[in-house]
Amino acid sequence: MLITHDTRCALDTVVDLVNTAPDDEQAVDGLADVAALGEFVRRNDISDVGVLTERDLDGVQSVRGRFAAVFAAPDPHAAASLINELVAAAGTTPRLTDHDGYDWHVHYFAPGASVADHLAADCGMALAFFVVAGEQERLRRCEAPDCRRAFVDLSRNRSRRYCDSRTCGNRLHVAAYRARRKEAAG
Ligand SMILES: [Zn+2]
Numbered sequence: 001m002l003i004t005h006d007t008r009c010a011l012d013t014v015v016d017l018v019n020t021a022p023d024d025e026q027a028v029d030g031l032a033d034v035a036a037l038g039e040f041v042r043r044n045d046i047s048d049v050g051v052l053t054e055r056d057l058d059g060v061q062s063v064r065g066r067f068a069a070v071f072a073a074p075d076p077h078a079a080a081s082l083i084n085e086l087v088a089a090a091g092t093t094p095r096l097t098d099h100d101g102y103d104w105h106v107h108y109f110a111p112g113a114s115v116a117d118h119l120a121a122d123c124g125m126a127l128a129f130f131v132v133a134g135e136q137e138r139l140r141r142c143e144a145p146d147c148r149r150a151f152v153d154l155s156r157n158r159s160r161r162y163c164d165s166r167t168c169g170n171r172l173h174v175a176a177y178r179a180r181r182k183e184a185a186g
């Protein structure tokens with residue numbers, strides 16, 4: 001499937017968003033306060049965001065939970081209805097833009113949308129294209145037992161199993177290697 005630059009950015013953003021959620025009571029919430037939300041907006045280069053408030057934080061945390069559900073969806077039907085709800089609640093105004101020197105692409109968020117609605121509309125549409133392309137299974141969770149971070153598998157043969165093969169995949173290979181050595185020694 002063809003993934004344009006802006007879709008790629010929206011995918012990176014939604015993966016980052018879902019992975020800011022604490023995975024158990026001990027873990028820290030990556031979006032604990034408005035300052036953290038500001039940092040999230042900056043590092044993902046989200047355009048047209050005004051002054052952020054507590055209300056934005058609540059909205060983004062709620063949208064984050066709904067995107068997490070999309071990554072956990074067992075099949076395209078489940079993913080489709082979750083995405084439909086997200087995008088419908090945000091309200092969309094598709095329009096072509098070439099802002100900041102990017103090639104022509106479509107923004108879906110309505111003018112003046114809150115950052116939560118902006119994310120729901122544009123990241124929701126980026127995920128929608130995967131369902132349309134029959135590629136919903138590329139929206140995954142890392143298979144490392146203590147990780148479960150969300151990622152989008154863009155490998156040609158859909159073979160990616162870990163969020164970051166240099167850390168999670170490697171860590172598991174080392175564990176398997178040690179287990180084999182122990183077995184051989186015993
Ligand atoms: Zn744009």
Ligand SMILES: [Zn+2]
Nearest residue numbers: 142147163168
């Ligand atoms: Zn991982």
